Structures are given as C-alpha cells and as structure tokens.
Amino acid sequence: MTEPCLRSAARADLPAINAIYNHYVLHSNCTYQTVPTTEQERMAWFDAHGEKHPVIVAELDGTVIGWGSLSRFHLRQAYDHSVEDSIYLHHDHCGRGLGGSFLKELxxxxxxxxxxxxxxxxxxxxxxxxxxxxxxxxxxxxxxKEVGFKDGRWLDVVWMQRML
Ligand SMILES: CC(C)(COP(=O)(O)OP(=O)(O)OC[C@H]1O[C@@H](n2cnc3c(N)ncnc32)[C@H](O)[C@@H]1OP(=O)(O)O)[C@@H](O)C(=O)NCCC(=O)NCCS
Incomplete structure (x- = not known):
C-alpha cells in the first residue's frame, strides 16, 4: 500500500484542510469551535502562519488525509518562542499511527x-x-476544569508541554 507523504501545505490544500477540521467542529469535542470555519477564515488563518509557524499536510494518492500546524501560543511578543501544535486527521485515517508521523515532523x-x-x-x-x-x-x-461548554456538557482542558 502507498504510504502517506508529509509536506508543507499550499493554498490549494485549504478546502481539504477545512473539510477535515469542520467534521470535528460538528461531531467532536476535540475542538471547542462550534461553528464551522468558512473558506475566507481558513485563508486568513493560513496567511497568518508565516515561515515560523508551518502548516503541513499528509497526502495519499493525491488526496489530503490530514494536517498539522504550529501556531503562536500567545500574541504578546515575549511568547515568540512558544508554539501550540494542532493535528487533525481525516476521520477515516485515525488510529493507524499517522498522528505520530505528524507530531514527529512538527x-x-x-x-x-x-x-x-x-x-x-x-x-x-x-x-x-x-x-x-x-x-x-x-x-x-x-x-x-469546565472551561468549555459544547453539546450540552462542560468540558475540561488538559495542557501538555514539551521542551525542545
Ligand atoms: C488525535 C489524533 C491526531 C491521533 O492520531 P492517530 O494516528 O489517530 O493516533 P495513533 O493511532 O498514533 O494513536 C496514538 C496513541 O494513542 C493510543 N490510543 C488511541 N486511542 C486510544 C484510546 N481511546 N485510549 C487510550 N489510548 C489510545 C494509541 O494506542 C497510540 O499509542 P501507541 O502508539 O503507543 O499504541 C487523531 O486521532 C485525530 O486526528 N483525531 C481527531 C482530531 C483530534 O483529536 N486532534 C487533536 C486535537 S488536540
């Protein structure tokens, strides 16, 4: 079977990135967003990720099956060297170790x-x-504790950190 290839994302990947993400907006608590991201918002998000904050995708047989990113942890300047990771795999491609490939690369x-x-x-x-x-x-x-509220339930957030 062909292996997924990880590469930097391009503008042409944004519809696929958005579709993968919006599935979880509507069907999961893994994101606390409750309203799907529009194409315009996704473009602005992509443009805000400069060289220091990459967006990457996994492509399999010409289809984007997951994405990952490093984003600023906080807007204030002193946080410049701290980033937050995000990884979202297409729901048909979870549970096969691809998340590990993304985290390793990020x-x-x-x-x-x-x-x-x-x-x-x-x-x-x-x-x-x-x-x-x-x-x-x-x-x-x-x-x-209970900083999120989605689908009628209070949600707790765990923050995890790794020094580089
Ligand atoms: C979370 C996500 C990135 C993980 O990637 P993945 O490729 O599906 O994960 P893996 O198959 O590598 O599993 C990761 C580890 O979690 C473990 N795991 C999986 N499901 C588990 C469960 N329900 N309980 C406990 N451990 C679990 C696996 O055993 C694996 O550990 P191992 O390699 O030591 O066996 C992916 O599932 C995903 O995109 N989920 C939806 C979006 C999301 O939650 N993104 C993260 C937002 S913070």
Missing amino acids: LRRAKELGHHTVLGGIDSSQAASIALHEKFGFVKVSHL
Missing part, C-alpha cells in the same frame, strides 16, 4: 525553527490525543 520543524517549547491544549476526554502527546515526551502541566 517537533522536528519546531526545533529547527528555533522555538523553545511546544504546548498542546487537549480536551480531557480525548484519550488518543493525550496518549499521542505522552508518547512524544509531552507532560501534563495543567488541568482546567
């Missing part, structure tokens, strides 16, 4: 780009995401 790029630390904010019920981050050396640094 950590490699984060180090190469001179970042100092990577954080992940994860809904506390997302066992696969927490296990994935633990596997790559992230440790739990906080547990925020």
Whole structure:
C-alpha cells in the first residue's frame, strides 16, 4: 500500500484542510469551535502562519488525509518562542499511527525553527490525543476544569508541554 507523504501545505490544500477540521467542529469535542470555519477564515488563518509557524499536510494518492500546524501560543511578543501544535486527521485515517508521523515532523520543524517549547491544549476526554502527546515526551502541566461548554456538557482542558 502507498504510504502517506508529509509536506508543507499550499493554498490549494485549504478546502481539504477545512473539510477535515469542520467534521470535528460538528461531531467532536476535540475542538471547542462550534461553528464551522468558512473558506475566507481558513485563508486568513493560513496567511497568518508565516515561515515560523508551518502548516503541513499528509497526502495519499493525491488526496489530503490530514494536517498539522504550529501556531503562536500567545500574541504578546515575549511568547515568540512558544508554539501550540494542532493535528487533525481525516476521520477515516485515525488510529493507524499517522498522528505520530505528524507530531514527529512538527517537533522536528519546531526545533529547527528555533522555538523553545511546544504546548498542546487537549480536551480531557480525548484519550488518543493525550496518549499521542505522552508518547512524544509531552507532560501534563495543567488541568482546567469546565472551561468549555459544547453539546450540552462542560468540558475540561488538559495542557501538555514539551521542551525542545
Ligand atoms: C488525535 C489524533 C491526531 C491521533 O492520531 P492517530 O494516528 O489517530 O493516533 P495513533 O493511532 O498514533 O494513536 C496514538 C496513541 O494513542 C493510543 N490510543 C488511541 N486511542 C486510544 C484510546 N481511546 N485510549 C487510550 N489510548 C489510545 C494509541 O494506542 C497510540 O499509542 P501507541 O502508539 O503507543 O499504541 C487523531 O486521532 C485525530 O486526528 N483525531 C481527531 C482530531 C483530534 O483529536 N486532534 C487533536 C486535537 S488536540
């Protein structure tokens, strides 16, 4: 079977990135967004990710099957060397280890780009995401109680951090 190839994202990938993400907006607590991202918003998001904050995709047989990114952890300047990782696989491609390929590549790029630390904010019920981050050396640094409310339920966020 062909292996997915990881590469930097291009503007042409944005519809696929958005479709993958919006599935989780509507069907999961893994993102606290409740309203789907529009194409315009996705374009602005992509443009805001400069060289220091890459967006990458996995392509399989010409189809984007997942994406990952490093985003600023916070807007204030002193946070310049801290990034937050995001990984969203198409729901048909979860549970096969592709998340690990993304996290490995994002950590490699984060180090190469001179970042100092990577954080992940994860809904506390997302066992696969927490296990994935633990596997790559992230440790739990906080547990925020009931900071989210989606689909009629209060949600806790776990923050995980890895120094580079
Ligand atoms: C979270 C996500 C990126 C993980 O990627 P993946 O390729 O599906 O994950 P993997 O198959 O590599 O599994 C990661 C680890 O979690 C473990 N795991 C999977 N499901 C689990 C569960 N329900 N409970 C506990 N551990 C679980 C796996 O065993 C694996 O550990 P191992 O390699 O030591 O066996 C992917 O599932 C995804 O995109 N999910 C939807 C979006 C999302 O939640 N994104 C993260 C937002 S913070």
